[in-house]
Amino acid sequence: xxxxxxxxxxxxxxxxxxxAIAVWIAGVRITRYANTISEKxxxxxxxxxxxxxxxxxxxxxxxxxxxxxxxxxxxLAVNSVMGGIAAQVAxxxxxxxxxxxxxxxxxxxxxxxxxxxxxxxxLLAIVIAAIVVGxxxxxxxxxxxxxxxxxxxxxxxxxxxxxxxxxxxAAGHGVSxxxxxxxxxxxxQKDQDKTLSWAIAHTGIAGTVIIVAGxxxxxxxxxxxxxxxxxxxxxxxxxxxxxxxxxxxxxVLSAVRAGLYTMAVSDIFxxxxxxxxxxxxxxxxxxxxxxxxxxxxxxxxSGILAIAITAIFLAGLAERRNRTIxxxxxxxxxxxxxxxxxxxxxxxxxDTAA
Numbered sequence: 001x002x003x004x005x006x007x008x009x010x011x012x013x014x015x016x017x018x019x020a021i022a023v024w025i026a027g028v029r030i031t032r033y034a035n036t037i038s039e040k041x042x043x044x045x046x047x048x049x050x051x052x053x054x055x056x057x058x059x060x061x062x063x064x065x066x067x068x069x070x071x072x073x074x075x076l077a078v079n080s081v082m083g084g085i086a087a088q089v090a091x092x093x094x095x096x097x098x099x100x101x102x103x104x105x106x107x108x109x110x111x112x113x114x115x116x117x118x119x120x121x122x123l124l125a126i127v128i129a130a131i132v133v134g135x136x137x138x139x140x141x142x143x144x145x146x147x148x149x150x151x152x153x154x155x156x157x158x159x160x161x162x163x164x165x166x167x168x169x170a171a172g173h174g175v176s177x178x179x180x181x182x183x184x185x186x187x188x189q190k191d192q193d194k195t196l197s198w199a200i201a202h203t204g205i206a207g208t209v210i211i212v213a214g215x216x217x218x219x220x221x222x223x224x225x226x227x228x229x230x231x232x233x234x235x236x237x238x239x240x241x242x243x244x245x246x247x248x249x250x251x252v253l254s255a256v257r258a259g260l261y262t263m264a265v266s267d268i269f270x271x272x273x274x275x276x277x278x279x280x281x282x283x284x285x286x287x288x289x290x291x292x293x294x295x296x297x298x299x300x301x302s303g304i305l306a307i308a309i310t311a312i313f314l315a316g317l318a319e320r321r322n323r324t325i326x327x328x329x330x331x332x333x334x335x336x337x338x339x340x341x342x343x344x345x346x347x348x349x350x351d352t353a354a
Contacts, residue, residue, distance in 0.1 A: 004219055004220045004223035007223075009224070012220050012223050012224055013220075013224060015216055015220050016216075016217060016220040016224060018213075018216075019213040019214070019216040019217040019220065020213075020217055020246055022209055022212075022213035023209070023210055023213045023214055023217060023246045023247050023250060024246065024250045025209075025250075026206040026207075026209040026210045026213065026247075026250070027206075027210065027246075027247050027248075027249070027250025027251040027254065028250055028251075028253075028254045029202070029206050030203055030206040030207065030210070030251060031250075031251045031254035031255050031258070031260070031263070032254070033199045033200075033202050033203040033206065034203065034251075034263065036194060036196075036199040037196065037199045037200065037203065062274070062278060065077040065080060065081050065278045065281070065282050066278075066281060066282065066285055075294060077278075077282045077286075077291075078279065078282060078291060078294065078295060078299060079298075079299065079302070081275050081276075081278050081279060081282070082127075082299050082302035082303055082306070083302055083346075084245060084275055085120075085124070085272050085275050085276065085302075085303075085306040086302060086305045086306040086309060086339060086342065087245045087339075088245050088248050088268050088271055088272060088275075089268060089272070089306065089309045089310055089313065089335065089339075090309065090335060090336060090339040091245060091248050091249050091252055091268060092104060092252060092264070092265060092268055092313065092332065092335070093328060093331075093332035093333070093335040093336045093339075094249070094336070095249075095252045095253050095256045095264065096256075096327075096328040096329055096332035097326065097327050097328040097332065097336075098253060099253075099256050099257060102322045102324060102329075103316065103321070103322050103323060103324055103328070103329025103330070103331070103332070104256065104261060104264075104265075104316075104328075104329055104332060105313060105316035105317045105319075105320065105329055105331055105332075106320055106321065106322040106329065107259075107261040108261050108262055108265055108317055108320075110262045110266075112159065112162055112163055112266075113262060113265050113266060113269065113317060114314060114317060114318070115158070115159060115162055116159065116265075116266060116269035116270065116273070117269055117310050117313065117314045117317075118314070119155040119158070119159070119273065120269060120272045120273055120276065120306075120310060121307050121310055121311065122151070122155075123148065123151055123152060123155065123273070123276045124276065124303045124306055124307050125307070126144070126147060126148050126151060127144075127148065127276065127279065127292075127303050128300050128303045128304065128307075129144075130142075130144035130145070130147075130148070130292045131292060131295045131296065131299060131300045131303075132300070134292070134293060135290035135292035135293050136290065137288060137289055137290050140283075140284055140288075141280060141283040141284050141290065142283055142289075142290030142291065142292050142293070143290075144290070144292050145279060145280045145283040145290065145291065145292060146280070148276070148277070148279060148280055149277065149280040152273065152276065152277040152280070155273060156273070210247050214246070214247055217246060248267060248268060248271055251264075251267055252264045252267055252268060255267065265313075272306075272310075279291065279292075297349060298346065298349045301342070301345060301346060301349055302346065305338070305339065305342035305345075305346075308338055308342075309335045309338050309339055309342075312331050312334050312335050312338065313331055313332075313335060315331060316329060316330070316331030316332075319331075
């Protein structure tokens with residue numbers, strides 16, 4: 001992993017700021033292109049949010065985790081993954097507060113989003129169980145991480161099958177799926193003369209910017225954060241997780257502002273599923289042994305925090321009531337309070353990190 005600290009703090013901060021601006025602009029544009037692809041292919045907001053936005057915006061996390069593991073910083077890789085999952089969910093609450101019109105979960109008509117959240121909770125439960133029980137090396141990784149990889153594969157297959165033929169549709173409070181589709185088409189009208197190949201090509205360009213700038217963002221972020229003396233675990237879980245989550249913040253805010261709520265939530269939940277799977281690849285890259293055995297109470301609590309705030313949002317999705325406080329839904333407010341309280345606990349647990 002490159003050492004940006006040798007450049008000096010002013011230059012490192014300048015690179016960090018430039019990368020953040022680049023990520024923000026690319027994230028806003030990629031949401032527009034994703035919506036155009038959704039309309040021209042008929043794949044729907046959930047699938048595009050999951051496969052396209054979730055996949056592209058998770059690339060900085062992929063770069064950081066794998067490069068950290070390859071350079072011997074497996075602890076940093078693990079904590080950036082575990083901390084990033086919770087940070088990304090908290091982004092939804094931040095977007096809800098910034099837009100400030102009504103509860104975000106009031107306007108999610110696609111039931112497949114429930115399945116995304118539930119599968120993510122299941123995968124995180126597997127990780128926490130592995131930390132408690134311990135792991136054994138098996139075929140260049142660990143038994144538990146191989147199980148995790150298999151469950152990720154099954155989860156992706158289940159999501160693909162359900163998306164083809166949903167078993168039910170949301171009704172009652174909130175926005176219907178038909179209204180959300182009309183909203184998506186209206187937003188895509190400015191690009192109606194553009195071709196699908198145009199949208200895909202521009203998505204590729206924006207994605208490349210996110211990869212390069214996100215990589216710079218994360219590594220300069222580590223250099224800046226480590227000067228505070230907080231320690232590698234807290235840096236990975238909080239500062240590095242938040243900096244690599246900037247692409248998600250950009251795309252989510254852009255999607256929510258456009259009224260594409262399903263795409264916004266699927267972006268985050270999709271990124272979370274990709275991030276959980278990174279633990280398997282970190283295990284492979286690190287070498288002999290199992291990365292699970294390097295994890296302890298600190299990492300387990302990070303996973304529990306991610307499960308808790310995801311469950312709060314799932315409760316809000318199930319309720320679908322437009323009740324707000326401080327410009328955000330009750331569930332978003334609860335997520336922010338829980339996340340901030342969790343960070344306090346993690347700060348005091350940092351000495352127990354692997």
